[in-house]
Amino acid sequence: MAVTIIDVAREANVSPSTVSRVIADSPRISEQTKRKVREVMERLAYHPNFQARNLAAKSTKTIGVIMAHSTSLAFQNPFFPEVIRGICTSAHSSHYGIYLSTGGTEEEIYQEVVSMVQGRKVDGIILLYSRMSDRTMNYLKDSGFPFTMVGRPYQYEDEITYIDNDNKKIAHEVVDYLCSLGHEQIAFVGGNLDYVVSSDRLEGYRQALIEAGLSYSDAYFIHDDGFKSKGKSAIHDLMKQEIPPTAIVAHDDLVAYEIIRYLEELSIQVPKDVSIVSFNNHALSAYVKPPLTSVDISIFELGFEATNFLLEMVSNPEAEVKSHFVSTALIERESCRRMK
Amino acid sequence: MAVTIIDVAREANVSPSTVSRVIADSPRISEQTKRKVREVMERLAYHPNFQARNLAAKSTKTIGVIMAHSTSLAFQNPFFPEVIRGICTSAHSSHYGIYLSTGGTEEEIYQEVVSMVQGRKVDGIILLYSRMSDRTMNYLKDSGFPFTMVGRPYQYEDEITYIDNDNKKIAHEVVDYLCSLGHEQIAFVGGNLDYVVSSDRLEGYRQALIEAGLSYSDAYFIHDDGFKSKGKSAIHDLMKQEIPPTAIVAHDDLVAYEIIRYLEELSIQVPKDVSIVSFNNHALSAYVKPPLTSVDISIFELGFEATNFLLEMVSNPEAEVKSHFVSTALIERESCRRMK
DNA sequence: CTGAAAGCGCTTACAG
DNA sequence: CTGAAAGCGCTTACAG
Incomplete structure (x- = not known):
C-alpha cells in the first residue's frame, strides 16, 4: 500500500492533523515542525491521495x-x-x-x-x-x-x-477591407449556423454590406450544409451567375483552401479573378498558394x-x-x- | 448539500449497502429491490460522488x-x-x-x-x-x-x-517508391531526432538507400534544428549542390509545405524540378498546391x-x-x- | 438477498 | 502551535 499521512505522522512524531497542515502550508504550524515533517515526507516519498483529499476538502482542483x-x-x-x-x-x-x-x-x-x-x-x-x-x-x-x-x-x-472574439465586428471589418479594395460583389461561405460563431460572422457580413450600400443576396451565400455535401457544384453555381462575386469571405481557412481548389478546377484564379479572405489564420495559411489573407483570432x-x-x-x-x-x-x- | 446514498437508502427503506449494490448492479440484489431503489434515485436525482466512490473502491475510472x-x-x-x-x-x-x-x-x-x-x-x-x-x-x-x-x-x-506505425518500414517504402519513379538523388528533411519517430524514419530512409545501391550522404540530410532556425538557407544550400536531389522526403506535411515555399522562392518547381513525399497526411494535404503525396498513419x-x-x-x-x-x-x- | 460496521486517506472545526 | 475526533460519501468483507 502507498504511504499515507498516518505513516508520515508516526515517523515524524506528530499527529495526522499536523501533517495535513504542513501539506497545506498552514501558517499555524511552526517552521521547525514543518521542516521535520517535510523531511519525513521526502524520505518516505509521500504523495497525498487525491481522492481522499478531494472528498474531505470538497474540492477537486x-x-x-x-x-x-x-x-x-x-x-x-x-x-x-x-x-x-x-x-x-x-x-x-x-x-x-x-x-x-x-x-x-x-x-x-x-x-x-x-x-x-x-x-x-x-x-x-x-x-x-x-x-x-x-x-x-x-x-x-x-x-x-x-x-x-x-x-x-x-x-x-x-x-x-x-x-x-467579436465575430460580428471582425466579419464587418473583413467586408470593409474588401470594399476598400474596390470590391462590390462579395460572397460568403459560412459555417454551421447552429454555432453562434457562424451566425455572428454571417450577421457581421450582412450588416457591413448594408452599411456599405451594397445589398445582401442569398445568391451570394453558401451555407455549411450545402458546402459540405456538394461544395464543388456550390462554388460552380456561385461563380456562374450573371454577376459573379469578385470576392469571397470564407468562414474558416480550411474552407478557403477547399474553395480555392474548386476555383482552380474552374480555371478561376485567386486573387487575379476573385479575392478571398477567411478567419482563424491557421499555421499553414502562410505556406499555402496563394498565401491566405486571414483574421487571426488569438x-x-x-x-x-x-x-x-x-x-x-x-x-x-x-x-x-x-x-x-x-x-x-x-x-x-x-x-x-x-x-x- | 447534494443528495447522498444515505438519503436514497432512507427514502427507499433499505440500507446504504444495498443502494451501493444497486449502483454497481450487483447480481445479489433482487430485481424488485433494484427497481425500488432506482426509482428513488431517479426521483431524488441522485448521482454518486466520484471522489467517495474512488476512495472506497480504490479505482478512479x-x-x-x-x-x-x-x-x-x-x-x-x-x-x-x-x-x-x-x-x-x-x-x-x-x-x-x-x-x-x-x-x-x-x-x-x-x-x-x-x-x-x-x-x-x-x-x-x-x-x-x-x-x-x-x-x-x-x-x-x-x-x-x-x-x-x-x-x-x-x-x-x-x-x-x-x-x-512501423516508421522504419514506411520510410523505407517511401524511398522505394521514389526509386521506382527513377529517382536516385533523394534528400531527407527530418524531425527532431530526440523523438523515436524521427530517428526511425531517418533510419528507414538510410537503409532503403543502401539496399537500393545508393549511398547515404550527410549533404542530403537536413535535421530539425537546422530547418527550424534557417530553413530557407538550408533548402537553398541543399539545392545548390553540384548534384542536387531530384526528390525530397519530408518528415511531416507541415515541413513539406514549408519546403515547397522555399523552393518556389528559388524558382524550383514541384514536382517538375523536384519531387516531394512526406508523412502524416494532414487533412489539408489534398488541397494544397501541388496536392501532396503523403503517408497516412491512421x-x-x-x-x-x-x-x-x-x-x-x-x-x-x-x-x-x-x-x-x-x-x-x-x-x-x-x-x-x-x-x- | 440484505444489513451493520469498518475503512478508504484525507481535512477541519473544536479544544487546549 | 498542536492533537483528538468527527466526518467527507462511498465500498466491501463479514454475518445472517
Whole structure:
C-alpha cells in the first residue's frame, strides 16, 4: 500500500492533523515542525491521495473541459490544440488539472456534464463551443455550477461569463477591407449556423454590406450544409451567375483552401479573378498558394482567459458575470487584390 | 448539500449497502429491490460522488493522457485532436474518463506524472510520445503502474506495451517508391531526432538507400534544428549542390509545405524540378498546391488502440506486454513525378 | 438477498 | 502551535 499521512505522522512524531497542515502550508504550524515533517515526507516519498483529499476538502482542483461533439468543427481543425494549450497554461499555473469530456454525441456529452457536476468530479466547467440552443448549457446555467464558455452564448448573454472574439465586428471589418479594395460583389461561405460563431460572422457580413450600400443576396451565400455535401457544384453555381462575386469571405481557412481548389478546377484564379479572405489564420495559411489573407483570432488567449475567468468564479462564487472579446488581427497576405 | 446514498437508502427503506449494490448492479440484489431503489434515485436525482466512490473502491475510472511538452511537435499539428478522438472513443465506451497533463516543461510533466500515479489520480497512463531518454517513461516503467505509449520506446522495447506505425518500414517504402519513379538523388528533411519517430524514419530512409545501391550522404540530410532556425538557407544550400536531389522526403506535411515555399522562392518547381513525399497526411494535404503525396498513419487508430491496450492492462495486471504497428497507406497525389 | 460496521486517506472545526 | 475526533460519501468483507 502507498504511504499515507498516518505513516508520515508516526515517523515524524506528530499527529495526522499536523501533517495535513504542513501539506497545506498552514501558517499555524511552526517552521521547525514543518521542516521535520517535510523531511519525513521526502524520505518516505509521500504523495497525498487525491481522492481522499478531494472528498474531505470538497474540492477537486480540476476543471472539466467540454468539447463539441466529434462530428462538428472543433475537432477537425487546429483550433483544438491551441485552446487546450491556453487552458493548460492557465490551469497549470493555478495548480488545477484538466478533465476532458469523452462523449461523441450530444446526449453523451450532456450526461457527462450532469455527472461531472452532480458527482463533484470537477470544480468548474469550460464549454468549448456555443450553440443556438444547447441543453448542456441550459443545464449548467440552471445548476448554478461555475462555468465559462469559449463563444458568445446565444441566450442569457448577461447571465453567463464567456470569452469570444467579436465575430460580428471582425466579419464587418473583413467586408470593409474588401470594399476598400474596390470590391462590390462579395460572397460568403459560412459555417454551421447552429454555432453562434457562424451566425455572428454571417450577421457581421450582412450588416457591413448594408452599411456599405451594397445589398445582401442569398445568391451570394453558401451555407455549411450545402458546402459540405456538394461544395464543388456550390462554388460552380456561385461563380456562374450573371454577376459573379469578385470576392469571397470564407468562414474558416480550411474552407478557403477547399474553395480555392474548386476555383482552380474552374480555371478561376485567386486573387487575379476573385479575392478571398477567411478567419482563424491557421499555421499553414502562410505556406499555402496563394498565401491566405486571414483574421487571426488569438486562440491561445481564448482558452487562457476562459480558464482565468473560470478559476475566479471557482474561488469566489460571488464573482460577477463578465465577458471579454479577445483581440484579433487581419493578416494581409496574397489572396486579395485591389480592383482598379 | 447534494443528495447522498444515505438519503436514497432512507427514502427507499433499505440500507446504504444495498443502494451501493444497486449502483454497481450487483447480481445479489433482487430485481424488485433494484427497481425500488432506482426509482428513488431517479426521483431524488441522485448521482454518486466520484471522489467517495474512488476512495472506497480504490479505482478512479480515469486515465491520464500525457502530452509532449508544448514546444515540441505534438502541439503544432493536427495529430493531437485526432489521437485524442481515438482515445476518447475507446475510453468512453469503457466508461473511463480522461485526465490531461497540463505541464509545459519536461520537469513539470515529470512531476505531474509522479503525482498522478502516487496520488492515485488515474488508473493508467498513456504517453503520447516517445523520446530517446525520458525520465518520465523510466519512472513509469520502474513504478509498475499500468501505462502505454503511442510511439515505439527507445529502450526496453519488449518490456513496454505500445502502439506505433512501423516508421522504419514506411520510410523505407517511401524511398522505394521514389526509386521506382527513377529517382536516385533523394534528400531527407527530418524531425527532431530526440523523438523515436524521427530517428526511425531517418533510419528507414538510410537503409532503403543502401539496399537500393545508393549511398547515404550527410549533404542530403537536413535535421530539425537546422530547418527550424534557417530553413530557407538550408533548402537553398541543399539545392545548390553540384548534384542536387531530384526528390525530397519530408518528415511531416507541415515541413513539406514549408519546403515547397522555399523552393518556389528559388524558382524550383514541384514536382517538375523536384519531387516531394512526406508523412502524416494532414487533412489539408489534398488541397494544397501541388496536392501532396503523403503517408497516412491512421492517427485515430493509434489513440484508440493505445487506450484499448491500457484498459486491458488496468483490468488485468497480469496481462502480457504487447505492441502493435497500426497500418499505413501511401496516398499518391501530385507532388512526385517519374524521371524519364 | 440484505444489513451493520469498518475503512478508504484525507481535512477541519473544536479544544487546549 | 498542536492533537483528538468527527466526518467527507462511498465500498466491501463479514454475518445472517
